[in-house]
Amino acid sequence: MTMRYLLLCLALFAVTPLAQAAPRELTLFPDASLIEVEVAAKKGSAEFSFPLPIREGTLRVKPLDSSSTIGRVELFPFRTPDRLQKELDNLTEQKNRLEDRLKALDTREDIFAAAAKSQSSKAPRKTKSNPDPLTSVRQGTDFAIAQLEAVFTARRRTEQELKKVVTRLAALQKTALGGPTLRVSVSPATSRIRIAAILKEGGWTPHYEIRIQGTGNAQVTLAADNRASLPDGYTVSATAAALSAGQPRQTYPFSASGAPRLSTWQLLVEQEQVTAGPLPAFSLTIKNTTTLPLPAGKAALYYAGEYLGTTDFSAVAAGASATLTGPK
Known part of the structure; x- marks a missing residue:
């Protein structure tokens, strides 16, 4: 009897964390941030408070069980205590x-x-x-x-x-900044739902690492930089595709301690002038030989492995060229 009781307790302890661990995901796009959460209803009602304001007209609620039905959906504005x-x-x-x-x-x-x-x-x-x-x-x-x-x-x-x-x-x-509270009526009473919405503010800023050796080519790495505070308790990832483009996306893990690297290319350097002395200076023209446009952002230049400073990176269309000067 004692052994059965112990096995039952162990089984309950093993199952309980899984039941409580509802996924909470935040995906950073270049032009937006998408929040997606799963919520289990209690007594026919599911509630969720968004950590930040959301864009009007972007809320979606989906039942996760084929036998579930979503009823009334109410959105209450954030109220400061x-x-x-x-x-x-x-x-x-x-x-x-x-x-x-x-x-x-x-x-x-x-x-x-x-x-x-x-x-x-x-x-x-x-x-x-x-x-x-x-x-x-x-x-x-x-x-x-x-x-x-x-x-x-x-x-x-x-x-x-x-x-x-x-x-x-x-x-x-x-x-005092918070998002609205969502209340959803569901049937059966313990149904699970998935909530998705676009935050009113968010996204990531392109940050480039440009590494040159004087060989006529540049290794360009695109990373997702986010200086805004991220909500706690969410799995955060970034994607290079814009949300507005509706492209299939590949996501990369994101953390406040380090920006994920989204892509790396070998681009043609058409012109290069570098002074790696006590007063560093650089001017180079690179050609976007990829099939994708490169969004505007910030860039850090490395010459023969040595960091020489940062500069602004203007948007470059596919097949076009851009000149970078710095440091700035």
């Missing part, structure tokens, strides 16, 4: 007050700067009511300068406080 919204409002008000204080300090500075200039330019005249005009002028000038020093100190402190508020506000605003 009350506590977070209150903190955002307070920080925004602090930011506005500090900016108003800086404007007031600018006005005070103009007033006391003019007063100091007026006092220092006065011609001292001895009178009965002012037997020591030099002392009076000096006192007036000292007072105006002391007020200016107070203004400068107040401005420095206000700017430091404003910087902290702006930094905190920017960090909170990132957490």
